Amino acid sequence: MPELLGINHLTLATTDLDRLLAYYTEVLGASPAFERAATAADPRIAALDIGGDDHLMIVETAAAPPTDLDPLGGAGWALRVATYGQLCEVRERILEAGWPVGEIATLPAQWTMTARDPDGRPVDIRAHRPRTTTPAPAATDGV
Numbered sequence: 001m002p003e004l005l006g007i008n009h010l011t012l013a014t015t016d017l018d019r020l021l022a023y024y025t026e027v028l029g030a031s032p033a034f035e036r037a038a039t040a041a042d043p044r045i046a047a048l049d050i051g052g053d054d055h056l057m058i059v060e061t062a063a064a065p066p067t068d069l070d071p072l073g074g075a076g077w078a079l080r081v082a083t084y085g086q087l088c089e090v091r092e093r094i095l096e097a098g099w100p101v102g103e104i105a106t107l108p109a110q111w112t113m114t115a116r117d118p119d120g121r122p123v124d125i126r127a128h129r130p131r132t133t134t135p136a137p138a139a140t141d142g143v
Contacts, residue, residue, distance in 0.1 A: 009047065009055040010077055012121065017044055017060040019118045024048055024056060027097045028079065028090065028125075050079060067120040075114055078124035084111050087127040 014020040024030040030048040033055055038044040044060040070076030081087050087104060094101040094115050101115040112126040 006052065007054055009057045011057040011059060012119075013059050013061045013063075013065040014119050015061060015064055016118070017046060017058055020058050021046055021048070023097075023099070023118050024050075024058075027093055027099065030056060065119055065121060067116075067122070074112075075122035075124040078112070078126045081125065081127050084127050084129075087111055087113065087125060090125055 012020070021032070025032060025048065030050050033047040033049045035046040036042070036044065038060070046058050048056045048058070050056050081090060084104075091101055091104065091113055099115060099118070102113050104111050104113045106129075108129075110126045110128045112124050114122050114124050116122055
């Protein structure tokens with residue numbers, strides 16, 4: 001069976017492609033990969049390189065996109081940075097740009113925060129926590 005290598009791309013819809021491109025490139029640091037103008041048959045689209053071989057595809061639509069949270073109360077998808085320090089830097093960039101972003105929370109294996117892009121869509125941004133070499137405590141059966 002072939003090995004999965006990761007996510008090729010995630011697609012978002014927006015009514016204002018230029019505004020969303022500016023947010024993901026200027027505030028979050030994604031790099032433009034390509035853009036295609038609208039045609040009679042197809043909408044305007046852009047792809048952003050978000051690291052590795054992963055891309056964020058953005059499609060311009062006439063209807064506003066949904067901005068609901070996932071069933072767990074998070075964004076349902078996340079971008080990743082390398083370190084806690086970089087996560088803090090990204091949070092400051094978001095705040096300086098005037099966009100909403102939550103506090104950084106500590107999870108068992110990572111740090112996370114949820115921002116809202118210009119369409120109001122939540123996006124989690126995370127950094128993996130360093131793995132410890134200390135073995136986990138043995139489970140007990142209540143004895």
